[in-house]
Structure formats: C-alpha cells, structure tokens
Amino acid sequence: MTPVLPAIERSAGATIEVDTPHGPARITRRDADGDARGLLLLGHGAGGGVSAPDLLATAGVALALGVHVGLVEQPYRVAGRRAPAPAGQLDTAWLAVVEHVRAERPDLPLVVGGRSSGARVACRTATAAGAAGVLCLAFPVHPPGRPEKDRLPELAQPTVPVLVVQGETDPFGRPEPAPGRDVVLLRGDHSLKSDVHGLRAAVTSWLTQLLALPVS
Numbered sequence: 511m512t513p514v515l516p517a518i519e520r521s522a523g524a525t526i527e528v529d530t531p532h533g534p535a536r537i538t539r540r541d542a543d544g545d546a547r548g549l550l551l552l553g554h555g556a557g558g559g560v561s562a563p564d565l566l567a568t569a570g571v572a573l574a575l576g577v578h579v580g581l582v583e584q585p586y587r588v589a590g591r592r593a594p595a596p597a598g599q600l601d602t603a604w605l606a607v608v609e610h611v612r613a614e615r616p617d618l619p620l621v622v623g624g625r626s627s628g629a630r631v632a633c634r635t636a637t638a639a640g641a642a643g644v645l646c647l648a649f650p651v652h653p654p655g656r657p658e659k660d661r662l663p664e665l666a667q668p669t670v671p672v673l674v675v676q677g678e679t680d681p682f683g684r685p686e687p688a689p690g691r692d693v694v695l696l697r698g699d700h701s702l703k704s705d706v707h708g709l710r711a712a713v714t715s716w717l718t719q720l721l722a723l724p725v726s
Contacts, residue, residue: 523579525539530606532585532602535585542572546576548576548642549577552582553627555648559587564706565625565647568623570710582624600631601635608635612640620640621645623645630649633672645713646672647702648680648701649676654681674692676693678698679699682700696709
C-alpha cells in the first residue's frame with residue numbers, strides 16, 4: 511500500500527548550509543526513523559524551490575521507507591536570485607553538497623534526483639557522485655515548442671538505474687523507456703500535481719526494488 515503522509519510532507523526538517531565554489535547551498539534534512547536504508551538527495555527546478563509538491567511527495571515516500579532525505583537548494587536560490595546559474599556551476603555546487611553528505615554518512619547507498627533542472631543536474635553528475643540510482647521528476651526533454659534542443663543525452667549519462675516520472679501532457683516532452691531507465695507516465699503536465707497517488711506509487715515501487723527494501 512502506498513504511504514499517505516501529509517504531516518511528514520509538511521514538516522520543515524533541519525536546515526544547514528554547505529559551502530560550494532559558487533556560494534553556500536542549503537540542505538533541508540529529514541531523517542527517517544530507526545536504521546536508515548539509504549539516502550536520497552533531491553534538487554529543485556530552475557525557477558522553483560524545494561517546496562514543490564512532487565518533491566515533498568517523493569520525500570514523504572522515502573521517509574516512510576526508511577530512507578533519509580536531503581532537499582538541496584542551489585547557491586543562486588540561497589542568494590535570492592531567480593535566474594538559474596550555468597550548468598557547470600550547478601553541477602559543481604551539487605557535487606560539493608554530495609561530498610559533504612558522503613562524509614557524514616559514507617555507509618548509506620546514495621540516490622540522487624530532482625525535478626526538471628534538478629533532474630538534469632543529477633543525471634550529469636551521477637557517476638561522479640557515486641550514485642546507486644537516479645530519480646527524475648518531470649525531466650525536461652526539450653524547451654516547450656523546441657524539440658530540436660534535445661536533452662536526452664543527459665538522461666542517458668547515468669550508468670545506474672534511472673526512474674523518470676513524467677506528465678502525459680508535459681510541454682517539455684516525454685522520454686522513452688530504455689535499458690536501465692524506467693518511465694512512468696502520469697495524468698497531468700510538468701508540475702506533476704494531478705496524480706500524486708500515482709507519483710507516490712511509482713517512487714515507492716522503484717526505491718523498494720533499487721534498495722532491496724522489505725515490502726510492507
């Protein structure tokens with residue numbers, strides 16, 4: 511049965527700042543009860559923050575499965591800027607956060623991911639991060655109306671299992687399944703707000719298999 515966790519998803523968590531080469535990033539940490547089975551780091555979209563509904567729903571599922579969660583805000587967001595930093599800066603800052611988290615919890619398998627731009631960062635850096643898997647929420651295959659600007663090579667970079675959860679009417683496109691890549695299509699668009707139950711079910715199933723968790 512898929513967890514329904516509105517109280518957990520609204521909880522603030524503990525917030526810390528991590529120095530990166532491009533300014534401080536911020537992690538909102540939410541620790542699972544008992545012995546943790548893994549650690550999930552999630553990044554935000556280009557113009558949004560870590561309070562996006564799909565990120566909070568995913569965090570709630572992970573916590574219920576005994577997986578610690580870190581919601582990561584990039585330095586440009588911490589500094590109050592809306593325009594995203596260049597890809598290279600995003601990747602460098604993300605890996606600085608990964609290094610910090612790895613130093614604190616080296617024994618836990620690490621899953622990386624995020625929504626939209628955050629999913630792109632996670633894919634590009636998965637190998638350097640030593641990730642066990644990549645969780646992509648609303649991966650932006652191309653800018654709306656510009657299918658020629660294809661970002662699928664980024665989605666193909668991870669050499670570990672990848673889950674993509676995508677809205678059926680997402681104007682940023684829909685990726686196809688591939689070896690090592692599962693794609694779950696849900697009712698709705700890029701926001702993934704229309705089928706939160708389906709989102710929770712997809713993430714629950716994938717994390718359970720990836721981390722060999724007991725089935726409740």
